[in-house]
Amino acid sequence: MMQEARVYPEKKRLMYERLKEYARHYKVIALVKMSNVRSMQLMQIRKILANDAKMIMVKNRLAVKALLEAGIKGVDKLIKELEGQNLLIFTNMNPFKLQMLLDKNKVYLPAKGGDVASEDIVVPAGNTGLAPGPILSEFREAKIPTKIEEGTVWIAKDTVVARAGETISMKLASILSKLGIKPIKAGISIYLALEDGLIYTSNDLKLNIEEYRKSLEEAYSNAIILAVNSAYPTKESIGIIISKAYTNALALTLNSAYPAKEVINELLMLANAHADILAKRLNL
Numbered sequence: 001m002m003q004e005a006r007v008y009p010e011k012k013r014l015m016y017e018r019l020k021e022y023a024r025h026y027k028v029i030a031l032v033k034m035s036n037v038r039s040m041q042l043m044q045i046r047k048i049l050a051n052d053a054k055m056i057m058v059k060n061r062l063a064v065k066a067l068l069e070a071g072i073k074g075v076d077k078l079i080k081e082l083e084g085q086n087l088l089i090f091t092n093m094n095p096f097k098l099q100m101l102l103d104k105n106k107v108y109l110p111a112k113g114g115d116v117a118s119e120d121i122v123v124p125a126g127n128t129g130l131a132p133g134p135i136l137s138e139f140r141e142a143k144i145p146t147k148i149e150e151g152t153v154w155i156a157k158d159t160v161v162a163r164a165g166e167t168i169s170m171k172l173a174s175i176l177s178k179l180g181i182k183p184i185k186a187g188i189s190i191y192l193a194l195e196d197g198l199i200y201t202s203n204d205l206k207l208n209i210e211e212y213r214k215s216l217e218e219a220y221s222n223a224i225i226l227a228v229n230s231a232y233p234t235k236e237s238i239g240i241i242i243s244k245a246y247t248n249a250l251a252l253t254l255n256s257a258y259p260a261k262e263v264i265n266e267l268l269m270l271a272n273a274h275a276d277i278l279a280k281r282l283n284l
Contacts, residue, residue, distance in 0.1 A: 015058060019066035022054050022090040023075070029067075030089040030098060031081055031192040041107070041186050042087075048105055053091035053098075063088065073197035081192050095193035099205040106187030110177050113170030118185040121162040121176070128153045128179060138175055 023029060034057070046055055060082040067075045091098060111121075123144055130153045139146045145156035161176075162168055162183075168176075176183060193200040227237035228244065253260045257267060 020070045023070035026090040029194045030190045032087040033191045034085040077199045078194045108182040109184045109186045111168045111173040115168045117162040119164045121183040123159045125157045
């Protein structure tokens with residue numbers, strides 16, 4: 001008896017074909033892990049990348065099958081990381097530029113119990129605007145020094161209530177909410193990116209732009225110095241080389257007393273000075 005071919009739902013089949021099409025059409029496939037990503041963040045990124053990328057959240061088994069079928073070089077390294085809930089971004093944008101764009105559009109959100117501090121959380125000194133009451137015991141429990149002035153609670157000094165990487169308790173999240181502090185820097189980050197068979201990890205894509213700029217400026221400066229010292233004429237060094245050669249030529253003509261029109265006045269002044277010195281020594 002012949003086995004009947006398995007029939008997949010139309011929506012699943014269309015998603016399968018779309019994944020293959022995007023994988024073959026776009027140069028870069030970026031994988032984003034969706035743990036602790038809020039829907040508001042995803043909506044914002046979809047708007048930003050609307051004209052430059054396609055974003056798909058899909059079941060891992062379907063993604064593995066479609067990406068393997070697409071036959072993209074190096075895709076086997078990417079599909080090994082398809083565990084948990086994932087987002088795939090297909091784009092022709094350089095993965096470094098894509099990560100910079102994602103970083104630029106991160107926002108600060110209110111903390112929830114269980115969130116991890118993305119950076120040190122500081123409660124600043126000043127008037128909270130809150131009336132004294134049960135809130136005082138909450139501040140004491142969080143080790144935030146307070147005082148009562150003008151009928152309201154004041155924070156006595158800037159206080160670090162959580163260090164980067166620490167988990168925020170529900171009680172601390174409640175205090176921060178009452179103070180209007182939004183401490184969670186949220187957005188999406190690339191976990192892995194595939195471009196022309198090359199895999200980039202999240203660490204590979206972290207660029208210190210200021211440090212990189214300084215490095216380039218230093219390299220440029222050193223290259224100019226080398227070109228000038230070796231008299232290698234480039235459009236950047238030729239002006240300095242000519243200026244240096246002109247200065248050296250003037251020094252040579254002066255030291256050799258060669259009467260060039262550029263130094264004749266200086267030579268006459270030097271001769272006159274030497275004559276004055278000689279006259280004084282001879283008591284003339």
